[in-house]
């Protein structure tokens with residue numbers, strides 16, 4: 179079915195693979211992009227077209243409630259009601275607690291955690307009303323295990339799974355299923371920004387011995403948002419090469 183799927187941060191590393199896999203499932207895919215990335219988003223859209231994927235792009239700052247509201251109402255007018263939401267947009271501002279500024283904390287919480295609220299708030303009531311919806315929150319291994327230098331990011335990502343579990347209870351009887359994916363270290367620009375020496379030490383800790391690829395995450399997003407995936411909700415999928423087992 180040609181359901182409508184919104185992927186926040188869809189033009190990024192994980193987001194691009196997620197958009198492709200949802201499009202392969204015949205979803206009508208929409209990616210959000212931050213206002214500063216307008217030209218980059220247009221180029222990205224053209225690249226996807228060359229690959230055979232027709233993906234709509236809409237400007238939204240997930241950290242800004244009104245921007246999300248405006249974006250979703252535009253999508254509803256121009257395309258239709260949103261059936262699938264992937265809260266994928268995320269940033270890091272890594273530093274030890276000793277050096278972390280209030281701004282480092284607030285930026286990460288506002289984008290990575292409040293951003294999921296700001297987007298979900300726009301679509302959740304409609305999903306309940308139509309008795310069908312899928313939401314996937316992209317968290318992180320570091321929300322599960324905590325990471326040195328990531329008090330802000332680990333807090334936001336752990337918070338996302340609490341958000342998932344509460345929404346899963348609210349949506350369950352109305353066909354709205356909500357899950358978390360917790361990626362481990364995936365070869366995206368976010369992970370490649372970690373100093374090489376530190377990154378190599380982290381890779382040594384991963385049982386499979388290498389970083390993951392975005393497609394490892396995208397495949398699970400497609401699975402969880404499938405019409406046939408009707409009995410999975412409130413779950414957290416660890417996709418981390420064995421890096422954190424519990």
Ligand code: CAA
Pocket residue numbers: 270272273274277317318319320325326327328331361362363364368369372373376380
């Ligand atoms: N555990 C315990 N101690 C550690 C440590 C660790 N993992 N890492 C460093 N330390 C110690 C150091 O030995 C050092 O000790 P001394 O002061 O006694 O020498 C002290 O802590 C300071 O360490 P750094 O020199 O590394 O501190 P820094 O300020 O230069 O760098 C940092 C801090 C930027 C946070 C850096 O440690 C870092 O980049 N860490 C990796 C963070 C990380 O994994 N980010 C993931 C980004 S990708 C992502 O988030 C995606 C996802 O979901 C997985």
